[in-house]
Each structure stands twice: as C-alpha cells, then as structure tokens.
Amino acid sequence: MGRIFALLLLPLLLFGGSVKPFKWNNGESLLTFLERKKLPLSIYYNLDKDDQKLTEDIPYSANCQMVLDNKNLIRQILIPVNDELQLQIYRTPKKRYAMQVVPIVSEQYTETLYVPIQTLPYDDILKATGSKNLASEFVKMFKGKVNFRKGFQKGDPIILVYTQKYRLGKPFSMPEVHGAMVEINGKQVTVYRHTDGRFYDAKGGQYEKFLFKIPIRNPRITSKFTKSRYHPVLHRYRAHLGVDFGARPGTPILATGDGRVSFAGSSHGYGNTIKIRHSNGLTSLYAHQKSFKKGIHNGSKIKQGDIIGYVGSSGLSSGPHLHFGMYDGSTAINPLSVMKKTTEGFSGKERKAFIAIRNKMDRIFKKALQSKPIRKPYLNFHETYYVDSETFKPKPF
Ligand SMILES: [Zn+2]
Incomplete structure (x- = not known):
C-alpha cells in the first residue's frame, strides 16, 4: 500500500510537474491511446489477461489525469475504470514505463438531505447539493409513484439518505441512495434500498420493474x-x-x-x-x-x-x-x-433484514423532520477510505 501511494505522489511532490486532466475518448482503446501518446505497447501486453480485459471497460468521458515533468515528459497517467480502481501508467526510476491497477483514493460520506420543495424536486435537490446524479436518482426512485408536477405544496419535505464518494474534495461517481421520503398532501411516501440493491416501498413491494432474465438456461x-x-x-x-x-x-x-x-x-x-x-x-x-x-x-x-x-x-x-x-x-x-426475481415479497431472514433497514431509515426521516428545514445537507456520519495526503477533506456543507 505504502509503495503504491508513494508512486502516486512522487511526481507531484519531487518534480514540480504539471497535472493535465483529460477525458477518455469514446471508442478509444488502451492500445490506441498508448500509440497516440508514443508510449510502449508492451505495457499493455505485459498485463495479465484479467487486467487486459479490464482496460476494455474504461468508461468514455472517464476523468483521467496526466502528470508531466518539467521537460514535458509523461511521469504518470491515471485512468479510472470504475469508482474503485484505476490504471496507473508511470515512469520507473530506470526511465521505462510500467502499468498497474491501483485503488482510487477516495473518501465517502453518508449524508442526510432535508429540502422543502420550492419548485420541482429535481431542481431543489440540484440547487441544494449541486449533484445532477443525486437529483436524477431521486426522480428515478419515485417514478410512477408520485407525480411531482401536481399535488404537492410549497414547503413539502423531501428527505434523502445517501452515500457520496469524494475524490480530491469533489463528489465523484454515482451517489448510493439508502432511503428517501416525500410528503405530499400530508401523506408520506417512502422508498428503501434493500440489501439486494433494489428499491422497495414500506411493505417490501417493488418500486422498480425489472424485466431482465438470466441469459442462459440452467445457469451456473x-x-x-x-x-x-x-x-x-x-x-x-x-x-x-x-x-x-x-x-x-x-x-x-x-x-x-x-x-x-x-x-x-x-x-x-x-x-x-x-x-x-x-x-x-x-x-x-x-x-x-x-x-x-x-x-x-x-x-x-x-x-x-x-x-x-x-x-x-x-x-x-x-x-x-x-x-x-x-x-x-x-x-x-x-x-x-x-434480474427478475421469482419470489414475491420477503420472508424469513430477508424480511428481518428489510425491516431493520426500513426502521433505521424511518428513524432518520423522523429525526430530520424534527430538525429545522435546511436547504443544505448536513453530515450524518462518515467513513474514510484510502486516505492519504493527496485527498482533501470535503468541506462540510
Ligand atoms: Zn467474466
């Protein structure tokens, strides 16, 4: 671990190089990228099969970084493949290039957001947090259940409990919503994320319709x-x-x-x-x-x-x-x-787990409603992952 981060930090600290952010081009493969940057293709072919496959999953528009030294030579390139792992291309002390898969340095915070509706939930959430991702997650969760274009009154509360990752002090990747509540005409409508990653109403009924099926018979x-x-x-x-x-x-x-x-x-x-x-x-x-x-x-x-x-x-x-x-x-x-679930409703252990999640969320909703309506999220609690000096603490909202 120490070695990885030393490598990540070395160029910035010792050589006073410049950092150039760039976005991954749609349709670009790692090979065409290496060719364009005049980097040896061997660093791709030296990867093992799994890592080679991983490079085909670099999302287009991924936020990448290139570190150049004072002679404009590439010292390091960081290319995220998802919100947890990134490819690191770096110059070795022997002035060769190498590549490895390293974790993305990030922190994550679980936050509770309490916003009174002023115009439309999407706009209000966006205004309060600056996160388009969070606003659209919210709309997706209540799709087909609540019509936000009519029926609500100004000041009706929205509560969202979610975990957001931060990298270099800025939110990145999709927020994970754990639960949400809206009050419309005095009636509360709630959504909970179960351990299977899907959203359910208070009775454990499904909010989302999943129409996908396993692509193979007798799957193993x-x-x-x-x-x-x-x-x-x-x-x-x-x-x-x-x-x-x-x-x-x-x-x-x-x-x-x-x-x-x-x-x-x-x-x-x-x-x-x-x-x-x-x-x-x-x-x-x-x-x-x-x-x-x-x-x-x-x-x-x-x-x-x-x-x-x-x-x-x-x-x-x-x-x-x-x-x-x-x-x-x-x-x-x-x-x-x-994937489509074959069983309907929860039973046994799964039911217990769901009820625990629901009760926890309901307590948070209740507590938030008793507090003063705020237009900004407050920190509920936070967990820290992979902290090093490259990561800045996000400012509390
Ligand atoms: Zn596979």
Whole structure:
C-alpha cells in the first residue's frame, strides 16, 4: 500500500510537474491511446489477461489525469475504470514505463438531505447539493409513484439518505441512495434500498420493474461481479465487471431483455461480443462467444429470450463460459441486481433484514423532520477510505 501511494505522489511532490486532466475518448482503446501518446505497447501486453480485459471497460468521458515533468515528459497517467480502481501508467526510476491497477483514493460520506420543495424536486435537490446524479436518482426512485408536477405544496419535505464518494474534495461517481421520503398532501411516501440493491416501498413491494432474465438456461455462476477486490495470493487489485456462467461450448445465449443490438463484433479481450441496448437505458453485454446467431448484426431488433449466439472461449478466456455484463451508460453495474426475481415479497431472514433497514431509515426521516428545514445537507456520519495526503477533506456543507 505504502509503495503504491508513494508512486502516486512522487511526481507531484519531487518534480514540480504539471497535472493535465483529460477525458477518455469514446471508442478509444488502451492500445490506441498508448500509440497516440508514443508510449510502449508492451505495457499493455505485459498485463495479465484479467487486467487486459479490464482496460476494455474504461468508461468514455472517464476523468483521467496526466502528470508531466518539467521537460514535458509523461511521469504518470491515471485512468479510472470504475469508482474503485484505476490504471496507473508511470515512469520507473530506470526511465521505462510500467502499468498497474491501483485503488482510487477516495473518501465517502453518508449524508442526510432535508429540502422543502420550492419548485420541482429535481431542481431543489440540484440547487441544494449541486449533484445532477443525486437529483436524477431521486426522480428515478419515485417514478410512477408520485407525480411531482401536481399535488404537492410549497414547503413539502423531501428527505434523502445517501452515500457520496469524494475524490480530491469533489463528489465523484454515482451517489448510493439508502432511503428517501416525500410528503405530499400530508401523506408520506417512502422508498428503501434493500440489501439486494433494489428499491422497495414500506411493505417490501417493488418500486422498480425489472424485466431482465438470466441469459442462459440452467445457469451456473463461476465468477461474480466485483468492482474491486484485493487478491491475497497475487497481491494485486482485481475487478470483474460482469457475471460468468460456465457452460458447454455451443450452449445458446439468450437476450436478457427486449432491445436493439448496438455492437456485434470482436475485441481483443472479450472476443466475439454482442451488446444490446434496452429501452430503460441499460446495455447488456455477452462476451467470449463461439459465434453469433446467423443474421445478428448492428441494429438488429431483439426480443427477450431470443437466441443471439453460442457460448465459446474467444478473446482472453480461460475456458468456455459466458461473460455477461450490464451497463448504466458506460458504468458497469452488477447484472444480477436487475434480474427478475421469482419470489414475491420477503420472508424469513430477508424480511428481518428489510425491516431493520426500513426502521433505521424511518428513524432518520423522523429525526430530520424534527430538525429545522435546511436547504443544505448536513453530515450524518462518515467513513474514510484510502486516505492519504493527496485527498482533501470535503468541506462540510
Ligand atoms: Zn467474466
């Protein structure tokens, strides 16, 4: 750990270099990027398979940084692949370049926001926090349940409990909302995030409609989704931005939902890959295919359950399996968090867990309502991750 951060900080501290922020171009691969920057391609080929695959998930518009020394030579480049891991390209003391996967230095704070409605919730939340992401999360959560365009009165309260990550003192990545409440015509409407990552009403009924299905018959999961995990044997950080299903070569792959093919082609890491864009803005990805079903091409209209291709081992794959990914914009999310649930309502342990979450949120809502309405969030409690001197504490609001 110490070594990693020493490397991150070294150029800034010792060489007085300049920092150039830039955004990752849409459609750029790490190889084309290295070529453009006249960096050796070997730093890509020296990565192991998993890290090579990871580079295909760099989200477009990712906020990257380049550190130049006083002779304008690249000392370091940081490229985030998600909100937890980043690729670090750096010059070694022997004046060679190397690359590794390191955690993103960030802090996270859980905050409670209490805003009286003045115009529209989206605008009011945006005004109070400056976060478009938080405002749109809120609107998404109550979609179809509350009509904010009519029925509410000025001063009706909105309460949001959420965790926001901060990097270099600025919010980054999507906030995670744990619960929200609105009062409309004196009636409280609440939403809670359960441990499965989905939103439910007070009775445990689902707020969101999930229409996706597992893309393979008789699924057998061989690798789960993880944004960042320290590998104790390899001593490295890993991510797996999808779910792997083990299956015999040639097993049919089924579309997880209705949509349109937005990509059907091949990549170095994922091999034969199909992406399907769905009407709710999510995109599903099916990698390492042996072959596509005849007639599947860019723009093909797809129905849920249609066969789109066959399980294989193309690309950087250690054996036949389907790598199944799900993306919200260019951000990888856990595909299983948006799969259709077969059981209705909670029971047993799950019910207990949900009730605990609901009670905790209700206490926070109540406490916030008893306080003076504030237009700004206040810090509820905070947790700190990976703090080093590169990270500034965000100012309390
Ligand atoms: Zn995989």
